Amino acid sequence: METLDVRGLKCPLPVLKANKALRGMAPGAELLVLATDPAAEKDFPAFAEETGHGLVSLAKEDEVLRVVLRRREG
Template sequence: MVDTMLDVQGLACPLPVLKANKVMRGLAPGARLVVLATDPAAARDFPAYCAETGHVLVSAEETTGVWRFTLRKREASA
């Protein structure tokens, strides 16, 4: 499965999470979204977003001011 990419560099809170949420709604259960963000608040916003929605935060890495978050969409509820 190919990961979907979302580049929200330069956008400030809450736009990175709002745009990621919009993309996640269109993905199939289990699909992955990779988000690139530069807003320092994203480091706490994406874990909180995943905890609230049931999506999985697979990884979060920061390199030279750019955060790379990998999220996996929650499985479909029964």
């Protein structure tokens, strides 16, 4: 699983950087995103629904949101 650290970045950068990272990954591969932007908690589920990537998990630990995305097939 690859990790993308976007802590400290504000909307829309966390989602944009995750999208770019996912495009370079194999279908079915997973990406762990570490984010601190308060909007990311709503942005990532919307991003997954819009793009077809899987939202595997979303959990907040202290001030860090940990999002696991699975690259869509095809």
